Amino acid sequence: MAETGSGKSTQIPAYLEEGNKKIRSSSSSTINSSTLSSYARSICVTQPRRVAAITVATRVAQERGCVLGTTVGYRVRFDDCSHPRKTKILYATDGMLLREAMGDPLLSRYGVVVLDESHERSLQTDILVSKAEEWKLPRLKVVVMSATLQISTFQSFFPESCSTIQIPGRLFPVQSVYTTDYQDDYIDSALSTALQIHYETDIEDGGDILVFLPGQEEIEDLNQLLKRHLEEDQKGVMICVLYAALPPEVQMLAFAPKPKGCSRKIILATNIAETSVTLDGIRYVVDCGKHKIRDFSNSTGMESLTVQDISKAQAAQRMGRAGRVSAGICFRLYTEDAFDSMAETAVPEISRVNLAQVILMLKGMGVFDPLQFDYLTKPSAASIRRACQNLFALGALTENMELSNHGKKMARLPVDPIYAHLLLHSPKYGCTHEMLTAVAMLSAENVLFRPGGGGGDQGSGSLTHKAAQAHRRFASWEGDLPTLLNIYESWRKEAIYAPTKRGGSKSWCARNFVSGRSLARAYSVRQQLSTICNNSLDKSGLGMDVSVSCGEDTVSFLKCACAGLFLQAAARMPSTNEASDGGKRGNSGRLYSSRGRYKTKVGGEVASIHPTSTLFGRNPAPKTLVYTELLVTKKTYLRGVTQIREEWLVEVAPDFFK
Numbered sequence: 001m002a003e004t005g006s007g008k009s010t011q012i013p014a015y016l017e018e019g020n021k022k023i024r025s026s027s028s029s030t031i032n033s034s035t036l037s038s039y040a041r042s043i044c045v046t047q048p049r050r051v052a053a054i055t056v057a058t059r060v061a062q063e064r065g066c067v068l069g070t071t072v073g074y075r076v077r078f079d080d081c082s083h084p085r086k087t088k089i090l091y092a093t094d095g096m097l098l099r100e101a102m103g104d105p106l107l108s109r110y111g112v113v114v115l116d117e118s119h120e121r122s123l124q125t126d127i128l129v130s131k132a133e134e135w136k137l138p139r140l141k142v143v144v145m146s147a148t149l150q151i152s153t154f155q156s157f158f159p160e161s162c163s164t165i166q167i168p169g170r171l172f173p174v175q176s177v178y179t180t181d182y183q184d185d186y187i188d189s190a191l192s193t194a195l196q197i198h199y200e201t202d203i204e205d206g207g208d209i210l211v212f213l214p215g216q217e218e219i220e221d222l223n224q225l226l227k228r229h230l231e232e233d234q235k236g237v238m239i240c241v242l243y244a245a246l247p248p249e250v251q252m253l254a255f256a257p258k259p260k261g262c263s264r265k266i267i268l269a270t271n272i273a274e275t276s277v278t279l280d281g282i283r284y285v286v287d288c289g290k291h292k293i294r295d296f297s298n299s300t301g302m303e304s305l306t307v308q309d310i311s312k313a314q315a316a317q318r319m320g321r322a323g324r325v326s327a328g329i330c331f332r333l334y335t336e337d338a339f340d341s342m343a344e345t346a347v348p349e350i351s352r353v354n355l356a357q358v359i360l361m362l363k364g365m366g367v368f369d370p371l372q373f374d375y376l377t378k379p380s381a382a383s384i385r386r387a388c389q390n391l392f393a394l395g396a397l398t399e400n401m402e403l404s405n406h407g408k409k410m411a412r413l414p415v416d417p418i419y420a421h422l423l424l425h426s427p428k429y430g431c432t433h434e435m436l437t438a439v440a441m442l443s444a445e446n447v448l449f450r451p452g453g454g455g456g457d458q459g460s461g462s463l464t465h466k467a468a469q470a471h472r473r474f475a476s477w478e479g480d481l482p483t484l485l486n487i488y489e490s491w492r493k494e495a496i497y498a499p500t501k502r503g504g505s506k507s508w509c510a511r512n513f514v515s516g517r518s519l520a521r522a523y524s525v526r527q528q529l530s531t532i533c534n535n536s537l538d539k540s541g542l543g544m545d546v547s548v549s550c551g552e553d554t555v556s557f558l559k560c561a562c563a564g565l566f567l568q569a570a571a572r573m574p575s576t577n578e579a580s581d582g583g584k585r586g587n588s589g590r591l592y593s594s595r596g597r598y599k600t601k602v603g604g605e606v607a608s609i610h611p612t613s614t615l616f617g618r619n620p621a622p623k624t625l626v627y628t629e630l631l632v633t634k635k636t637y638l639r640g641v642t643q644i645r646e647e648w649l650v651e652v653a654p655d656f657f658k
């Protein structure tokens with residue numbers, strides 16, 4: 001444990017590698033050969049976020065004077081910049097290392113695994129810590145690092161083998177200031193604070209500003225407000241945005257050196273800039289004290305994103321983004337009392353998410369009973385059971401709770417279990433080509449561009465109105481999945497393969513209010529998923545013919561989507577007792593029939609449905625069943641909505657109606 005900015009992420013792995021090198025080259029007479037071989041293995045450093053893995057690897061490669069991807073590399077989902085033999089220090093997202101552990105449970109490639117930013121208690125880091133006991137210590141050394149760690153949690157988990165080192169001190173001081181009163185509009189407070197810093201400090205002296213906000217919408221709102229207020233004074237100021245849904249190239253703009261003529265950067269970021277990253281030049285941090293987190297409700301089976309107060313540990317991390325290259329100030333948009341009443345650390349992610357993907361991974365790593373697994377913090381038995389039920393419904397687990405062949409294949413696809421299931425089932429419906437596109441588009445996020453974040457002026461001449469009109473062209477009343485297909489196929493046909501006279505992809509995207517970057521990302525994700533599904537090149541794929549297409553026959557594609565989504569929804573239906581209030585549960589996201597109710601195998605009569613489309617608002621259709629994947633009270637983050645036609649149900653899910 002050592003202060004933010006003291007050199008944990010960049011220096012410790014480098015010291016470890018230097019040490020390994022010395023031991024390798026010194027006389028090995030005192031070290032037996034098996035111990036020696038562990039020093040020849042590489043070092044893997046995990047980060048909870050891809051931005052951190054990429055930027056820290058880039059920095060360390062620079063410091064060591066090597067080309068990124070050689071001695072120092074990184075591996076994040078859908079982007080591998082490492083060399084199987086040459087890379088000695090690998091920065092990876094924790095999810096990537098977990099995936100590797102499925103193929104090689106003892107992680108035999110590594111001599112040291114460094115689990116960085118463990119205070120975040122991300123799902124994947126937690127599972128990795130829990131698995132660490134099996135990694136044949138001391139053959140594999142494990143370093144758990146953070147500036148804000150609850151050491152006692154980890155010490156009691158490794159009572160025998162854990163020693164702790166606490167290194168005090170930091171290079172530059174950071175002063176924190178609080179508001180005197182409660183701020184009920186943190187966007188407004190962030191705006192005035194950023195403007196005040198900008199006008200009252202010397203711009204020529206540099207001093208960039210980093211503002212933490214909960215999510216993309218708040219960031220885009222503040223971006224517009226800042227531009228409006230700065231107007232003429234915007235000369236020499238560059239506003240950058242940084243959130244997870246942005247394509248990596250755009251995220252990297254926040255890290256790039258200031259262009260000529262720019263004296264100050266104002267970076268608006270979510271908590272993806274909260275840990276590990278160094279944004280060169282940041283002197284002022286503005287912290288709104290909120291973040292957006294995933295929450296899972298066991299009773300509805302729904303995941304949601306909600307805005308909540310951050311913890312003290314997170315406040316310290318945010319403050320630590322200043323004071324890395326010079327002294328700094330952290331403006332906290334909350335009172336000192338509010339800070340005192342914050343929780344010490346965040347609730348571990350494992351206690352608040354849908355565990356299906358984790359259970360699939362644990363099973364893939366050979367854990368027989370996820371209920372008995374030794375978790376760092378054990379999730380509730382109910383959520384483990386529900387995740388197993390979900391996987392069982394998708395055919396990933398057998399009745400004996402073993403991973404089926406289908407489940408093994410699902411575990412190899414780096415997407416949500418439901419999407420892996422849809423992909424693997426697509427050959428049966430002859431729609432693999434379409435399903436690859438749909439799943440890739442779902443991974444790309446924010447494909448449709450809505451000027452002003454959907455709010456603001458809605459008049460017929462407004463940009464918002466024009467965007468809505470342009471988007472209507474792609475809309476399919478059958479749901480979001482076919483709509484996403486329409487967008488991708490139109491882009492391919494009209495902008496890529498047959499660019500019109502009015503320009504190529506860029507102008508097509510602008511005319512249609514579609515994000516070209518998201519489409520490019522979908523294209524790249526699609527390529528990578530195709531490679532895993534295919535086996536034509538090296539026989540390591542899943543043996544599917546990825547060119548199989550249903551063409552104009554969209555019904556086959558819809559049936560495939562319905563079959564998977566329906567099974568998943570069925571697994572989430574309440575038991576008889578839970579369902580006693582029938583269809584009166586409002587927008588809880590369960591299934592119901594507009595005609596009547598089905599007796600289900602899982603028991604109970606079910607329940608309510610919310611005919612919603614994420615992309616185009618409500619679209620109720622008579623005599624249809626609609627399944628909503630995710631529904632959040634104020635803001636809606638749905639991952640895929642498809643209408644289920646009643647007449648297909650018996651065909652696509654025959655067992656369900658037996």
Ligand SMILES: Nc1ncnc2c1ncn2[C@@H]1O[C@H](COP(=O)(O)OP(=O)(O)OP(=O)(O)O)[C@@H](O)[C@H]1O
Pocket residue numbers: 002003004005006007008009010011059146147275276277278280320323324325
């Ligand atoms: N990209 C960069 N540009 C300039 N300086 C950098 C960069 N990355 C790191 N540094 C310098 O190296 C120092 C150590 O960074 P490092 O990321 O290793 O700290 P850390 O202890 O891991 O911090 P944290 O707990 O916030 O992750 C920083 O304080 C900064 O001075």
